[in-house]
Amino acid sequence: MTRTHPRRHAALALLIVATAALQGCDLQAGESARAAAADHRSPDAASQRITVHHKLGVTEIGKPPRRVVALDMNEVDFLDQLGVPIAGMPKDFVPRYLAKYRDAGEVTDMGAIVQPNLERVHAAKPDLILMTSLQARHYRELSEIAPTIHFDVDYRDSRAQHIEIIKDHLMTLGRVFRKEALARQRIAELDAKVEEARRITRGRPEKALIVLHNNGAFSSFGVRSRYGFIFDALGVKPVSPTLETGLHGQPVSSEFIQQANPDIIYLVDRTAVMEHRPALNAETLGNPLLRQTNAWKNGRVVFADPEAWYITAASVNSVKLIIDDVIKGYRR
The missing domain is CATH 3.40.50.1980 (Nitrogenase molybdenum iron protein domain)
Structure with a gap:
């Protein structure tokens, strides 16, 4: 019969106890780590929700x-x-x-x-x-x-906070796509463009009329319309500050435009967009009454970018293109 030495037996018992303790510590540490990781993930996941x-x-x-x-x-x-x-x-x-x-x-x-x-x-x-x-x-x-x-965005009346609504939406998308820094950069560029227009229109006496062309017929857009922000945010003076026209504009005749006699006309060619035709220009617009306006005589009929003005008009690039057209009316 083999006899186990008492000291060796005690050492073995101590080793078993120590191993169990270590395993317990490892398990406890593992559980703590997993719990910490879960605690870390939970608020992080919640913070990522927009x-x-x-x-x-x-x-x-x-x-x-x-x-x-x-x-x-x-x-x-x-x-x-x-x-x-x-x-x-x-x-x-x-x-x-x-x-x-x-x-x-x-x-x-x-x-x-x-x-x-x-x-x-x-x-x-x-x-x-x-x-x-x-x-x-x-x-x-x-x-x-x-x-x-x-x-x-309100296409019927863009006067109220149109630029701010565009900037807010861009910032929202910046948050959604984790591109907030780029969104802020684009907003700064838009702000600079708006300020450029306001510097040019500030103190100027010219009064402008926005006219939409549709297969030979015309509609005008005033301060409460899809183009209201041009008067409100960009500082353009309207021919009639009380004209309320909504989304589609108010049908007007060539005689009305002649009698209103604006200093600047911004002409948006809807027909060019909707029927994929070449846009009107000074040579193709053969309207004798429009040619009698101050705008025409002084070379201030701006044939606006119909895609920017009619298809979009509520985004960063399109507003910058519209501002370029607005500025043209003051530099001729």
């Missing part, structure tokens, strides 16, 4: 979206400003400054701006959809496909 309040509801977004569908050209312009890839967009009316998306095969055509193809939107498997009031009636259906953000 809550966006808009006129149609509240939208929550977790990690930065990877597949984005933009249903309005203003939204496409916002994403372009932030360098965010676009999975899908309507391609019926794409301005030239966003043409690279129209021609890109990886960007799915979502149909028409005013009537997007919801089946195509669903098939694109977006994790974020961007829309405006033009698609508002589809908000519920779109929200069932993916988180959907409504851009709260």
Whole structure:
């Protein structure tokens, strides 16, 4: 019979106890580490969630979206400003400054701006959809496909805080895509452009009229209209400060324009956009009554960029192009 030495037995017992204690410590340390990691993840995950309040509801977004569908050209312009890839967009009316998306095969055509193809939107498997009031009636259906953000711009009356609304939306998208520094940079550039226009219009006596051309007919836009921000934010003086025209403008005759006799005319050619025709210019606008205005006589009829003014007009790039046109009216 083999006899175990008492000292060796005691040492073995101590080793077993110590090993168990160490294992217990390791397990406890492991549990503590996992708990700490969980505690770290929870607030971090919560802090990464972005809550966006808009006129149609509240939208929550977790990690930065990877597949984005933009249903309005203003939204496409916002994403372009932030360098965010676009999975899908309507391609019926794409301005030239966003043409690279129209021609890109990886960007799915979502149909028409005013009537997007919801089946195509669903098939694109977006994790974020961007829309405006033009698609508002589809908000519920779109929200069932993916988180959907409504851009709260008022196309009927842009006088009230139009530039601020654009900047706020850009900053919201900057938060959503973790591109806040770039969003702030773009906002600073827009602010500088607005201030440039205000420096030029400040103290100037000229009065301007914004006219939309549609197949030979004209509509005017005043201080409470889709172009109200030109008078409010940019400091342009209107021919009639009481003219209220809303989204589509007030139909006016050539005689009205002649009698109003504006010092500056900004002419937006809707026909060129909607029917893909060459835009009007000084040679092709053969209207004898308009030629009798001070604006025409002094070379201050500005044939505005119809894509920036009519297709978009509520995004960074389009507003900067509009400001360029506004400034032209004071430099001729």
